[in-house]
Amino acid sequence: MGKEILDVLGVTLWMIVGIIGIFALYLAVSGLCYLVQRAYYRGRDRAKGYTSLKTVTFGDESAVTGNRMASVAAVITLFLFWGIATGSKLLPPILPQPFVGESAFEYTAVNAAGESATGTVLVQVNAADSDDKSKPDPASVVGASFAKTDVVVVAxxxxxxxxxxxxxxxxxxxxxxxxxxxGKPIAPEETVSFDDGDVFMTAKGSLSVRPATGMTMEALYLPPPEKVWERFIQLNKEGYLGVGLWENVFWSLIRVVVGFALGCLFGIPLGFAMGLNSWLRGWFEPIVEFMRPVPPLALIPLIIIWFGIGEQGKISLLFLAALWIMTIAARSGVSGVNIAKVHAAYSLGATKKQILTKVILPNSLPEIFTGARVAMGVCWGTVVAAELVAAEKGAGKMIIAASKFSLTDIVIIGIIIIGVIGYLIDVLMRIAERRLVPWKGKA
Structure with missing residues (x-):
């Protein structure tokens, strides 16, 4: 057990080093883009709006807004990293590419009589997506010794x-x-390099030829952007497994919206009840706090048993994913209302109904909107798991089916579509929040 713990710690350490390296590189590009932006705007009068009149903005959440240029530069940088890491043809070669083409190496052999001779191995390396079956011509290498010319074709x-x-x-x-x-000595379990790859000798004396792999990622793990785009065009025309791409997306969107709406419909009133009544808070709090940390994936077996594999089961899973988040958000919103506002309303003769509708509800909306944005994100993350339950249509079903056949490009397309739609929904929620809660951060 001690060795297993050390292995875990070792893997974790390497993960930390890798994450720090990637994050440092990303931040370095961010810093460079920031310097370019400052140089571009130097000397220009950019003071606009109410925030520009503030003398102190550090710590003022309402004064911090996303820089659009930074967002655009971040997206472009991510695509550049993607293209560089995968050896995209859209960019000039930056990292060493895997070897493709013809190569050769010589081997020295000793026979039973103790005679030594040199033979040649011709190596034909084909691109991963190539259908070329041609082989080098061994007759091009002349040799009269016992060591003959060999030919190997490898992807x-x-x-x-x-x-x-x-x-x-x-x-x-x-x-x-x-x-x-x-000319370099080799023995069993040893590796010797040649110009375009490595040769490893097995324990039985055979030679394993591996061409140079370069430093780019293999398309099996991460295809280049142009390959993903080509697959996207194909999916638009032909669909996948008999279902159109946007039909899959539509069904996932419907499930997410319905599950999220049900979570809001029941979660928000429950949160208000827990925030306004001590008995109801004590009654429901054990259930809410128990279910809140339980991941939706853990509920899939029970969902199948209780609701079957139809639409009811999928929507129920999404409903449970959103319910507890909305409950806690509404409860926090009620608990965070400034009591001075409540006392002021009572002193003006307001009834409990007016307190609820004119004071508590408006002041709770910022927390509720925040919870809604989190819940929507969780629902989109859960829809893939929900569509594991014998779904015939859906983006999650498409992703899971493609992963079984190692179709990484389709998996990436599904992830990108889910991310873009989730982002657009979040943008709509922020617009609605600005319209419905214009006082957020200003009081």
Whole structure:
């Protein structure tokens, strides 16, 4: 167990180093873009709006708004990182690319009689998406010794085993062995590099050829942007598994909206009740606080048992994902109302109904909108899990089905679409918040 803990700590340490490195690089680009922006606007009068008249803005949440230029630069930077890491053809080569083409190396073999000879292995490396089946012509390499010319065809980033002893004269006799690659000594379980890759000798004396893999990511793990775009165009025309792309997105959106609406319909009144009545708060608080940390994924088995695999089960899971967030947001909104406003309303003769509708509800709206934005994000994150439950349509179903066949480009398309729609919904919520709660951050 101690070794397992050390392994976990070691992996965690490397993750921290990697995250810090990526974050530092991203921040460095951010700092460079910021300097460019300052140089561009230097000497220009940009003071606009009420915030520009404030003498102190640090700590004032209402004075901090997102810089549009920074947002655009951040998105462009992410796409540049994506293109560089995947060796995109849209950019000039920056990182070393995997080797593709023809190469060769020589091996030195000793036969049973103790004679030494040099043979050649011709290596044809094809691109991952290539259908080329051609092989190098071994007749182009002339040799009269017992070591014959071998040919190996391998896909980029892959390894291929070459049994030179099967092709050489006397290679099946005891005492035959390969001793060197391009003049460099080699032994079982050792690796020797040649111009365009590595050669590894197995324990049985065979040679495993691996072409140079470069430093870019393989399309299996992260395809370049142009490949994702090509797949997006294809999905628009043909769909996936008999269902159109936007039909899948529509069904996911409907499920999220209905589940979120139900969570608001029941969660907000429950939160108000808990914030206004001590008995109801004590009655419901154990349930709310118990269910709040339970991830929606853990509820899938119960949802299937209780509601089956139809739409009711999927919407129920999304409803539960939103319910507790909205309940807590509404309760926090009620608890955060300035008591001086309540006393002032009572002193002016307001009834309890007027206190609720004119004081508590308006002052709770900022917290409720914040909770709604969080709940919507959680619902979009849960819809993929919800559509695991025997869904025939939906973006989550498309993602899960594509992942089973290692179609990473379709998975990325689904993730991007979900993220964009989630962002647009969040923008609409912020617009509604500015319209309905114009006093937020100003009192």
């Amino acid at each position: 980029e980033r892959r390894a291929k085993l070459v049994k030179v002893q099967s092709n050489d004269d006397g290679g099946d006799q005891d005492g035959y062995t390969v001793t060197a690659i391009n």
